[in-house]
Amino acid sequence: MKKFIRYLIPGLVLLLLAIQVSSDVFVWTDEDGFKHFSNIAPSPEADDVRILGKEIQTQISDDRSFRVLKVYDGDSLLVKGLDLTLKIRMVGIDAPETGGRSKPGQPYSKKAHLYLRRLVKDRSVTLKSYGLGGYNRILAEVFSGGTNVNLEMVKTGLAEVYQGRKPKHFDAAPYVAAQTRARNNRIGMWSLGSRYKSPGQWRKENPRN
Numbered sequence: 627m628k629k630f631i632r633y634l635i636p637g638l639v640l641l642l643l644a645i646q647v648s649s650d651v652f653v654w655t656d657e658d659g660f661k662h663f664s665n666i667a668p669s670p671e672a673d674d675v676r677i678l679g680k681e682i683q684t685q686i687s688d689d690r691s692f693r694v695l696k697v698y699d700g701d702s703l704l705v706k707g708l709d710l711t712l713k714i715r716m717v718g719i720d721a722p723e724t725g726g727r728s729k730p731g732q733p734y735s736k737k738a739h740l741y742l743r744r745l746v747k748d749r750s751v752t753l754k755s756y757g758l759g760g761y762n763r764i765l766a767e768v769f770s771g772g773t774n775v776n777l778e779m780v781k782t783g784l785a786e787v788y789q790g791r792k793p794k795h796f797d798a799a800p801y802v803a804a805q806t807r808a809r810n811n812r813i814g815m816w817s818l819g820s821r822y823k824s825p826g827q828w829r830k831e832n833p834r835n
Contacts, residue, residue: 691750699724700738700785701776702763703746705753715763716776717756718792718801720825721785722815725832732828734815738784745778746770756793765793780804783814789826 692707700721703714721738725731746768754767768775779785780801787801809816816822823831 691752693750694746694748697739697743697747700735700742700779703742703768705751713761713763714753714766714768715759715761716779716785717759717765717767718788718796718798719776719779719785720788721779723825723828723832726834729832732823732825733818733821734784737814738779741782741784742775742779745773745775751775756796777801777804781808781813783808783812783816786815786824789824 690707692705692710692712694703694705695711696704698704701716701719703716705712705714721742722732722735724735724739749770752769753764754769756765756767759765767777776785777800780787781804787798787805792798808814812819
């Protein structure tokens with residue numbers, strides 16, 4: 627019976643997720659014999675590692691909770707739920723860049739990082755997914771206690787509306803309106819005025835390699 631449940635749970639996970647996978651999803655067995663599904667590559671010690679093809683589609687219901695394990699910066703985080711560990715890129719927004727080990731980050735990058743940590747670290751969140759983006763990260767709107775965290779970052783002037791191509795069906799209108807209000811009131815990073823640089827421009831001027 628335990629063996630049956632062990633293989634049943636991952637199958638149910640695939641039915642419950644609402645993410646259309648357009649990149650690699652790894653499946654592996656841990657030392658206790660449990661199977662895992664993730665868009666993060668497993669450690670070299672994992673057994674029976676397989677990569678599911680692009681044709682695999684999983685579905686996540688909007689009310690499925692994930693716990694935030696780590697906040698990387700002002701617009702990306704790591705979550706875990708059921709048998710899944712997922713890297714999330716918060717869709718529709720772009721927070722100031724934190725820089726690298728030897729390079730300072732943009733103004734307000736630390737404030738954005740710390741504010742996002744206060745909002746979601748070690749808390750349960752729900753996701754509205756828009757598929758996978760660059761670096762094999764899931765594009766998603768993150769909700770905590772009924773609050774759209776992505777939109778909150780824009781409202782507080784700690785992220786701008788993402789200037790690149792946005793996913794199909796993503797409604798950017800509330801984000802644009804929030805950015806206009808924050809900019810007009812010089813909230814957060816908009817207080818820099820003419821000294822402000824978008825994260826996209828900063829990345830071009832400060833390549834990581």
